[in-house]
Amino acid sequence: MDDSFYRQFGSPEKPARKFSAPARINIIGEHVDYLGGIVLPAAIDFSIDIMIRPNSSNTYRFYSENFNSLTQVNDIVKVEKHTWINYILGVIDQLQKRKFSIPGFDLSLNGNIPQGAGLSSSAALEVVLTYALSKIYKLDLNRTDIALIGQAAENEFVGTKCGIMDQFIISRGKKNNCISLNTDTLEYSYHEFDLEDKEFYLIQSNVKHSLKDSAYNTRREECESALAKIQKIYPKIQNLYDLADDFDISSVSLTLNEKKRLQHVLSEKLRTQNTIAGLITKNFQLVGQCLYECHWSLSKNFEVSCPETDFIVETLQKESIIGARMIGGGFGGCVLVLDNKESNKNYKIELTNSYRKMFNKDLSFYQFSISNGVHEVGI
Numbered sequence: 001m002d003d004s005f006y007r008q009f010g011s012p013e014k015p016a017r018k019f020s021a022p023a024r025i026n027i028i029g030e031h032v033d034y035l036g037g038i039v040l041p042a043a044i045d046f047s048i049d050i051m052i053r054p055n056s057s058n059t060y061r062f063y064s065e066n067f068n069s070l071t072q073v074n075d076i077v078k079v080e081k082h083t084w085i086n087y088i089l090g091v092i093d094q095l096q097k098r099k100f101s102i103p104g105f106d107l108s109l110n111g112n113i114p115q116g117a118g119l120s121s122s123a124a125l126e127v128v129l130t131y132a133l134s135k136i137y138k139l140d141l142n143r144t145d146i147a148l149i150g151q152a153a154e155n156e157f158v159g160t161k162c163g164i165m166d167q168f169i170i171s172r173g174k175k176n177n178c179i180s181l182n183t184d185t186l187e188y189s190y191h192e193f194d195l196e197d198k199e200f201y202l203i204q205s206n207v208k209h210s211l212k213d214s215a216y217n218t219r220r221e222e223c224e225s226a227l228a229k230i231q232k233i234y235p236k237i238q239n240l241y242d243l244a245d246d247f248d249i250s251s252v253s254l255t256l257n258e259k260k261r262l263q264h265v266l267s268e269k270l271r272t273q274n275t276i277a278g279l280i281t282k283n284f285q286l287v288g289q290c291l292y293e294c295h296w297s298l299s300k301n302f303e304v305s306c307p308e309t310d311f312i313v314e315t316l317q318k319e320s321i322i323g324a325r326m327i328g329g330g331f332g333g334c335v336l337v338l339d340n341k342e343s344n345k346n347y348k349i350e351l352t353n354s355y356r357k358m359f360n361k362d363l364s365f366y367q368f369s370i371s372n373g374v375h376e377v378g379i
Helices: 002-009 084-097 121-136 143-158 165-172 216-233 256-281 284-300 307-318 346-359
Strands: 017-026 041-054 060-064 069-073 105-111 177-182 188-192 198-204 323-326 334-340 364-366
Touching: 002 041, 002 060, 002 105, 017 121, 017 165, 041 121, 041 165, 060 084, 069 084, 084 121, 084 143, 105 121, 121 143, 121 165, 143 165, 165 177, 188 256, 216 256, 256 284, 284 307, 284 323, 284 334, 307 323, 307 334, 307 346
Parallel strands: 060 105
Antiparallel strands: 017 041, 041 105, 041 177, 060 069, 177 188, 198 334, 198 364, 323 334
16 A cells, blocks of 8 residues: 555655454444434444555545546545545545635545445545544544544535444444444443354445445435324424334324334334343343344334345345344445354355346445544554
8 A cells, every 4th residue: 555655656755554443233223323322333343544654735636446447636625436435525625614724635545345235334444534534633532532523524514314324433443452432422332242152243245335426315314204193292302213113103293104114113122121131241142132023123113124135135144144234334245144154155156146146136245343533554
């Protein structure tokens, strides 16, 4: 990566600085992070890495090793051709709105986060750039500030109405720990990640998704419209997640889709409580049960799954694997699997073959470890 930066931007006396931000998984609490819910994410050891250096001008120059693409801009205006640039421009836009001066800089980036896998490569780019600019230009941003700026860049500039979870865990991740995060108050606590003889791993469906082009924003709008109707009757309710687990959905005149979205939120609240309790007490069967229930709620109630990820989860369930569910925004991406470390993995071969026969696609399997959040490399 160092060589590619200097090939693109030259090697004057002042060296570039290198920063890295991880990908993330979310164990439970899916599609509630923009509804005031509790989530349980962890940073993992896939990453977006950047090298960056001020260039003493008002010009921004960006190079992506992954796309072999070099771009130069002077104005912070959304672009249509190279959409990866918008995550960078969105961060600059947010910092400028906060009255920070961001002079021109040269940036190269590279990453090994599988694209479209639902592991938050976009949030990693937003966070690593915000963190780097804070260090380089001495902006004195704390890690929560950095997460909020990354979220605002994606919401307001890119146009995806994501919640705070991805940016928060990528900013505040801690090795061998997951975070229980209240996305309403931003209160959080670390939980040591000890699975004993169990392990999490990922199965990539290789169905590429784009949150911006999917129904992600529509799901959020349906939740917001349901909340507005509920607030007319129960004005003290601030978020859908505030509702009691046994809330009578029929007491409010909701559309069918609004009812289904609300049903997922209410049931996910209980699953999250049970999953945290299961991890603490080492009741991994309970954790696995919650993962399966979460998946089928996302598929049937929130309707953000797809035939491919449903097939993977259904097959794993038939094979008596401890637990599995789709993760991320949906409509493709990865399945998170909880299994015994020493279990017979022959089912992987059978699953791969049947998946290829059914969908004419191959599966990818990823091992990972729990990592730290964004950091400067070498510091």
